[in-house]
Amino acid sequence: MxxxxxxxxxxxxxxxxxxxxxxxxxxxxxxxxxxxxxxxxxxxxxxxxxxxxxxxxxxxxxxxxxxxxxxxxxxxxxxxxxxxxxxxxxxxxxxxxxxxxxxxxxxxxxxxxxxxxxxxxxxxxxxxxxxxxxxxxxxxxxSQSPILTEVIFGLSKETDISIGPFCDGFTKDDLVNNREKVQRLLRKRANGILMNFVPLSDFDLQSPIPKYKNGVYDESVEKISGSTTSSICEKVMAKATVFNPDAKKLDELVKSKLDKLYVTSLSYIFSLPFQESDFDKRCMQRIQDNYSIISYDFEDGATIEYDSNFFVSIRCTPEQIQIKLQAEYDFTFSKKAVNFSPINFIGWLIKETL
Missing domain, CATH: 3.40.50.10140 (Toll/interleukin-1 receptor homology (TIR) domain)
Structure with missing residues (x-):
C-alpha cells in the first residue's frame, strides 16, 4: 500500500x-x-x-x-x-x-x-x-521510551585559498571559485551519506543540491581567519538531516566511514512520547550532578567534555532530547565518535528521571 x-x-x-x-x-x-x-x-x-x-x-x-x-x-x-x-x-x-x-x-x-x-x-x-x-x-x-527520529550529519571544510595581506596572486574571484568547488565536494559527500538511508527513487537526480524525501539539506558559508595575518578564507558548512534513520545502517556508517565524509559533528534527536512534568529539568539536573558543564546556550544546551577534547551537548525540551557530538579538532572527530553510544547515553540520562 x-x-x-x-x-x-x-x-x-x-x-x-x-x-x-x-x-x-x-x-x-x-x-x-x-x-x-x-x-x-x-x-x-x-x-x-x-x-x-x-x-x-x-x-x-x-x-x-x-x-x-x-x-x-x-x-x-x-x-x-x-x-x-x-x-x-x-x-x-x-x-x-x-x-x-x-x-x-x-x-x-x-x-x-x-x-x-x-x-x-x-x-x-x-x-x-x-x-x-x-x-x-x-x-x-x-511507546514509553525515547525514539530516535532524526540524525543530523554536520559537514564542514575550509577553502584552500585565502585573500588579503601576504596572499599575493589570489583575488576575490579565486576565493569564490574555490568556495564553489568545496560546496560541490560537500554536496557529493552529503548525497553519499543520504544514499545509505534513502532509496534512489526518492532522490531528485536533476537537482545540484541534495533533495530527497524524509529529510532536509542545509548549507551555509562563513568568513574566517585565513592562512596569514589579517587574511580571510571561507568555511563551508552543510547539514544532512535524515528522518527515521535505519539504526543498523547508521551504526555501520558512524563506525567505518565518517573520516572519509568530512563529517565534523553528529546530532541525534530523540522524541519523547510522554509528557512528564519538569522532565527536561530533571535531565539537566542529572547532567549537572555528574559532569562539569563547560558551556550552555539555547541552541545546543549544556556542553560537557565527555572524553579528552571530545564534547557532548545535551538539549532537553518537554518533547525531545538532542545530543550533539563535536571534537575540538575536526580531524579527530571520527575517531572519537565511534566510541560514543547515543542509545546508552540516553538510557543513562533518563534512568532516574522517569
Missing part, C-alpha cells in the same frame, strides 16, 4: 519544531517533503513548487508569526488552494504553532493545535483524519 506523501510548508525560523513534527510523521509511515528555501523567489521556483504540489497527497502548512511573513509560505498556500479547488487534491491541513491569526483562506478548516505539544497535535491528526493511511499510527503514542 502506497504511503501518503506530505508537502511541508513552513518558515525556516520554525524549522526545529517543524522538523520534529515531520520526523514523527515519517516514523509513522508518511513520506515527507521539506524543501530548503535558500534561493530567491522567482518564476522557475514557482513552477517547481506547483509541480511538487501536483504530486503530493497532503499539503501541511505550519502557521506562526514567522510563516505569516514568509513569501514562500504565502506562495505555496496559494498554489495548494488552487490545486485543491481544481483537483480536490492535495488535502490541506493547517498546523497552528503560535498564538496567531489563521489566514482567512483557511478559516473554517479543521486545524491541528501544536501550540502546547507536538504529541497532542499528532494524536489530533490520527483522531480527526482517520481516513489517512498510516502503517502504525499509534507507535509513538503507545
Amino acid at each position: 502506497n504511503k501518503q506523501m506530505v508537502f511541508i510548508s513552513y518558515s525556516q525560523k520554525d524549522k526545529e519544531r517543524v522538523s520534529l513534527f515531520a520526523s514523527l510523521m515519517a516514523k509513522n509511515g508518511f513520506d515527507i517533503w521539506m524543501d530548503v528555501k535558500n534561493i530567491s523567489l522567482g518564476e522557475y521556483i514557482i513552477s517547481a513548487i506547483a509541480e511538487g504540489l501536483s504530486n503530493v497527497d497532503i499539503y501541511m502548512i505550519f502557521i506562526s508569526h514567522n510563516s505569516s511573513k514568509s513569501p514562500w509560505v504565502t506562495e505555496e498556500l496559494n498554489i495548494a488552494l488552487t490545486k485543491n479547488i481544481e483537483n480536490k487534491k492535495p488535502q490541506i491541513i493547517p498546523v497552528l504553532l503560535d498564538d496567531c491569526s489563521i489566514p482567512s483562506a483557511l478559516s473554517g478548516r479543521l486545524y491541528l493545535d501544536a501550540r502546547e505539544s507536538i504529541q497532542s497535535a499528532l494524536e489530533q491528526l490520527y483522531k480527526n483524519f482517520r481516513h489517512i493511511d498510516v502503517n502504525s499510527a499509534n507507535t509513538i503514542i503507545s
Whole structure:
C-alpha cells in the first residue's frame, strides 16, 4: 500500500519544531517533503513548487508569526488552494504553532493545535483524519521510551585559498571559485551519506543540491581567519538531516566511514512520547550532578567534555532530547565518535528521571 506523501510548508525560523513534527510523521509511515528555501523567489521556483504540489497527497502548512511573513509560505498556500479547488487534491491541513491569526483562506478548516505539544497535535491528526493511511499510527503514542527520529550529519571544510595581506596572486574571484568547488565536494559527500538511508527513487537526480524525501539539506558559508595575518578564507558548512534513520545502517556508517565524509559533528534527536512534568529539568539536573558543564546556550544546551577534547551537548525540551557530538579538532572527530553510544547515553540520562 502506497504511503501518503506530505508537502511541508513552513518558515525556516520554525524549522526545529517543524522538523520534529515531520520526523514523527515519517516514523509513522508518511513520506515527507521539506524543501530548503535558500534561493530567491522567482518564476522557475514557482513552477517547481506547483509541480511538487501536483504530486503530493497532503499539503501541511505550519502557521506562526514567522510563516505569516514568509513569501514562500504565502506562495505555496496559494498554489495548494488552487490545486485543491481544481483537483480536490492535495488535502490541506493547517498546523497552528503560535498564538496567531489563521489566514482567512483557511478559516473554517479543521486545524491541528501544536501550540502546547507536538504529541497532542499528532494524536489530533490520527483522531480527526482517520481516513489517512498510516502503517502504525499509534507507535509513538503507545511507546514509553525515547525514539530516535532524526540524525543530523554536520559537514564542514575550509577553502584552500585565502585573500588579503601576504596572499599575493589570489583575488576575490579565486576565493569564490574555490568556495564553489568545496560546496560541490560537500554536496557529493552529503548525497553519499543520504544514499545509505534513502532509496534512489526518492532522490531528485536533476537537482545540484541534495533533495530527497524524509529529510532536509542545509548549507551555509562563513568568513574566517585565513592562512596569514589579517587574511580571510571561507568555511563551508552543510547539514544532512535524515528522518527515521535505519539504526543498523547508521551504526555501520558512524563506525567505518565518517573520516572519509568530512563529517565534523553528529546530532541525534530523540522524541519523547510522554509528557512528564519538569522532565527536561530533571535531565539537566542529572547532567549537572555528574559532569562539569563547560558551556550552555539555547541552541545546543549544556556542553560537557565527555572524553579528552571530545564534547557532548545535551538539549532537553518537554518533547525531545538532542545530543550533539563535536571534537575540538575536526580531524579527530571520527575517531572519537565511534566510541560514543547515543542509545546508552540516553538510557543513562533518563534512568532516574522517569
